[in-house]
Amino acid sequence: MDQDEALMAVDNIVTQFNTYEDFLDSQITTVDLYYLEDESLARQLVELGYRGTGEIIKRADFEARKAAIEIARLAERTQKKTLTSAGKDLKDNFLKALAVREEDNRNGKVSSVIFIRDKNSHGQEVSGYIDYAHRLKTQDFEVYFNGKRRLLPRPTDLSFYNWDSHTAVCNSTPNYQVIADNPEGLLFKYKRDRKILNVDPKAQPGDNSTRIPIQTDLYIQAIIFDHISRRKT
Numbered sequence: 072m073d074q075d076e077a078l079m080a081v082d083n084i085v086t087q088f089n090t091y092e093d094f095l096d097s098q099i100t101t102v103d104l105y106y107l108e109d110e111s112l113a114r115q116l117v118e119l120g121y122r123g124t125g126e127i128i129k130r131a132d133f134e135a136r137k138a139a140i141e142i143a144r145l146a147e148r149t150q151k152k153t154l155t156s157a158g159k160d161l162k163d164n165f166l167k168a169l170a171v172r173e174e175d176n177r178n179g180k181v182s183s184v185i186f187i188r189d190k191n192s193h194g195q196e197v198s199g200y201i202d203y204a205h206r207l208k209t210q211d212f213e214v215y216f217n218g219k220r221r222l223l224p225r226p227t228d229l230s231f232y233n234w235d236s237h238t239a240v241c242n243s244t245p246n247y248q249v250i251a252d253n254p255e256g257l258l259f260k261y262k263r264d265r266k267i268l269n270v271d272p273k274a275q276p277g278d279n280s281t282r283i284p285i286q287t288d289l290y291i292q293a294i295i296f297d298h299i300s301r302r303k304t
Contacts, residue, residue, distance in 0.1 A: 086140065155212045165287035166216060168295055169203070173212075176204040181297055182246055182261060184268060187224055188292040198292075199224025199231040200259070200270065202244040221289055230257060264300045 154177075156170035175181035188198035201224055206212075214220040224231045229247060231240045241249045241257075247268070250258040259268040266278050276282045276296055285293040 156216045159216045161216065163287055163289050165285050165289050165293050166218075168283075168285050169212075169222075170216065172203065172295070172297070173207065177207055179204070179263075179300070181299055182263075184229065184247070184259060184270070184296040184298070185222070186270065186292070186294040186296070187222065187290055189221075189223065189290040191223060195236070196234040196291075197224055197232065198234070200229040200257070202229050202246050203295075205244040205246055229259060261298055261300065266298065266300075268296055268298055270296060 154173055156166075156173050159166075159170070161167045161170055169185075172181060172183050176183055183203040185201040185203050186198070187201065188196070191197050201222070206222075206228075212222075215222045226238070226240045227242060229242060229244060229249060230251075232238070241251045243249045246262060248260040248262060250260060250267075255274075256269070256271045259270070260266070261268060264279075266280070268280050269275065269277050270282075272282070277298075279301055280296060280298045283295050283297065285295060287293050
């Protein structure tokens with residue numbers, strides 16, 4: 072039996088029995104109880120490998136796998152709970168695009184940068200680049216997915232520009248370093264793999280990155296850049 076098969080066999084036992092004692096009891100025959108006349112002794116003999124009707128695993132292995140499976144189950148349940156887009160009836164393509172990317176941005180499989188150009192509540196035209204994963208960690212997106220508010224660039228995002236007041240701001244985030252002094256335009260360096268994301272529409276976005284314009288009724292212009300990190304963690 073190879074390692075994968077052995078692990079699968081342990082998992083089958085662990086998921087079948089609530090406790091290690093329950094597993095031991097399943098290995099004890101009526102004949103064992105007749106001769107030994109002691110259930111606890113019979114359990115000890117099964118645990119030591121002297122008795123039993125099937126695969127024997129150690130208590131430590133059983134309990135370790137039991138704990139690992141429970142942690143994975145809780146993590147999956149927590150992850151599902153944290154997806155604020157789950158169960159929402161999303162009509163607009165932009166919100167659908169955010170929903171598709173939410174889980175992967177939360178768990179780090181994908182890092183998306185969102186470009187938005189539109190008018191704010193004061194009627195001023197603003198644009199900027201948003202680190203989606205960072206915003207998800209620092210802000211509740213419930214108001215966006217339920218349509219109560221629109222996602223717009225802020226002065227605290229990767230970049231922000233107010234076309235009326237000519238206010239321009241750039242900020243690095245935990246995921247990206249802003250390279251603002253590039254003569255050919257704004258660049259973002261992804262910190263995990265140090266790859267460059269080029270947001271110039273006339274240039275290629277870079278290694279392991281894609282540029283996807285979104286047809287939406289919510290904004291004048293919306294583009295999502297997706298970067299997949301190849302660095303092993």
